[in-house]
Amino acid sequence: MDDLTSITADDLAASHENFSAERVNIVAKNAVTANGIRAAARRPEGVAANALGFDIEVTQGERCNQERSGRCWMFASLNTMRYRVIKKYNLKTFELSQAYPLFWDKLEKSNWFLENILDTLDEPLDGRLVSFLLTDPIGDGGQWDMFRSLVKKYGVVPKEAMPETACSRNTGDMDRYLTRYLRGAAKRLRQSHEAGVEMDDLRSMKKEMMDEVYHLLATCLGEPPASFPMRLRDKDDKLVLAGTFTPKEFFSTAVDMDVDAYVSLISAPTADKPFGHTYTVSRLGNVWEDHGVRYLNLPPAELKRAAIAQLRDNLPVWFGCDVAQSYLRDEGMMDTAALDVDALFGFPVEGNMDKAERLDYGESLMTHAMVLEGVRLDADGNPELWKVENSWGKDHGRDGFDTLSDAWFDEYVYQVVVDKKYLTEEERHTYETEEPTVLAPWDPMGSLA
Template sequence: MDTHTIITAEDLAEARTDFRSERANVVAKNAVTSVGLRKAARVPEGVAANPLTFDVEVAQGDRCDQKRSGRCWMFASLNTMRFRTIKKYNLKTFELSQAYPLFFDKLEKSNWFLENVIDTADEPLHGRLVSYLLQDPIGDGGQWDMFRALVRKYGVVPKEAMPETACSENTAELDSYLTRYLRASAKRLRDSRARGGSEEGLRQLKAEAMTNVYRLLVTCLGEPPESFSVRLRDKDDKLALSGTFTPQEFFSEAVGMELDDYVSLISAPTEDKPFGHTYTVSRLGNVVEAGGVRYLNLEPSELKRVAIAQLKDGLPVWFGCDVAQSYLSSEGIMDTAALDVDGLLGFRVEAGFDKASRLDYGESLMTHAMVLEGVDLDDAGKPTLWKVENSWGKDHGRDGFDTMSDAWFDEYVYQVVVDKRYLSEEERRTYETEEPRVLEPWDPMGSLALLH
């Protein structure tokens, strides 16, 4: 066998000699084997550049905790909504139910999945498309457009009206059994089509499956309320809101957010996605009648501009990012200067890609959604540091908050959601009128924020 194709004893001997010849390698080995890569690569001067003072800041209620679930996109969306309720009624804190949208997201995703199964029943089972659809039919993850569809259809409720359950706080069992049932339902649908079953027969099978999906969800999460009573007291203990509401009425009265005014902007500098155009992702969504997602792709500087404008108007900003990159989780710091893995190892690891190539080669995509609640600006009005509300509880980071350097924003923020009034006239016209270019279902811009 050609020795160039295998690892030989001589190769190993040379590698050992090379490693031991450098003092830095030995020091790095001792440090990393004791505390781990990130702790050993931590740069104290970079950490020190992340204070908790901000020129622009919005005040929020107590920190929320998604526990062992992938509902970050829901928590981020609800945090932008509850902010309005807290402000409107002068509340000390307030929380909207996260179990309520979880229920309907699972229900709608199940329906979406089964519709896709019927639509692709003649596609090869082991082809890329069907394999992709079967991979994760009802995972916890999602995007803003999907959450907007849920709220538009089902409204919102206070946390007390539908509290957390063991299965909402830790979704692993629910997801596992619901996924298994849906895959079995997919098999029944495909087998029926293969036997020449009628459209009516397929629809009957799907209806039976959805009845069982509802039963499973109620068993795990409880039954969503059709109406509920509310009594909210302000910071002075005065009654601020009282009455009985449906979920849609409560959203209209207590949140009052114009959902259709908020648009998703992405920043993906890959060759196949020129800036200044709109995009959608094939077969990505949850509520069938709402359709899929719609993005406008812009330079990172534009995402920052509109985010700052919305923060200056006193409103938080939903955003999606690849949070695991250059992240000191225990300290709540996202900063490319706070970690020097390449310096520790002595060769290029983090610097091996630019943003576009990270997306193209599967190294990065959106994994987590959070909320921008503040920004620090330099003398020229340019951002230097961002304040981030996470959904990992008050004991995470710094009382539940993270900080994000502006350089980290450039590299790892992929999406923000803002009121379209902050767009330029040309950007708004493009978003509203251009026919979106359709991306493949597995495109990185179709990733769902779901990090626990």
């Protein structure tokens, strides 16, 4: 046995002796084995800094719950939109259907996937690109730009017009069977191409496949309404909206939001993505004719500045982050000072990489989307603590709300969506005119919340 490449008996004896020699290691072992890492690393001083109270705050309706699905990006998007309905009509609460965009997203992602399969027919099946496309063709996650595409094409509906189903509350089985079908469809298209079938005939095959995808989705989620009756009463029980609407008419009338004015700002400090430039991700999207995503990469301070400006105008802010990092889930606190994992173990674990290195080495990326609805400022007007609306129900955190420290924002917030009027003139010009750099499909900025 090579002593330098294998774990030897001497190595184990030395590690045991080193661990047992320090009383703090025994205390840490007892605490962690009984309570878990986060509970043992919890710092009460850090937790105390997350007390509620904000200088700028918008008031939302009752909490929503995505249940056992990965629809956070949809819930976050719809929460920014329902806020407009609540405000416009003076409602106590209101909720838009989350099953409605789920149906269309799965349908559009299926078409997006099959079009990518047709576009890569001559790529090797075991190559990185096709393997990547086959990995998760219609997962629940998404980006703001993808939701904008859905809304522009299909509109929105109230929750009563397309309520939740067993398959929208828990998407696991539906996703598994649809993914299996699509992989089989990809196999048929590739094998037909190898047998000499022309592209026009392959596209006819794809049309038939999409009809079967629709059938599967309608079975799981019901068919989306083409129109629906609507009656809205305000807090004083006064009828404020009545009629029959198509989904696009309802969006135009009730939500009345220029979704094309909203842009995605990211903050990725890696060497391959200089700040102040635009980026897109190859083969990332859902609605084929609306293309893909577009980002402007800026330092965290610029994301905060734009978010605060939008909050000051009494509008919530969609954002994406790596939610599991330095997170006390039960208490609803995202704060790098609320946990001290490195002190618990006695060496750098969380502190062994900076933000860029975490992205480069696969340790961090955007995993969850939520809504910023408030911020606390210090005496100089700088942000200290952010109020966050999550989509995990009212029993999560503090009545469904989380808090996010400003230091955590710097480390783990990767994206905010704001009206482009809150950008500087230079930022807006860059976003609108610069040809974006195309990132690889597997780039961390292509992750789906």
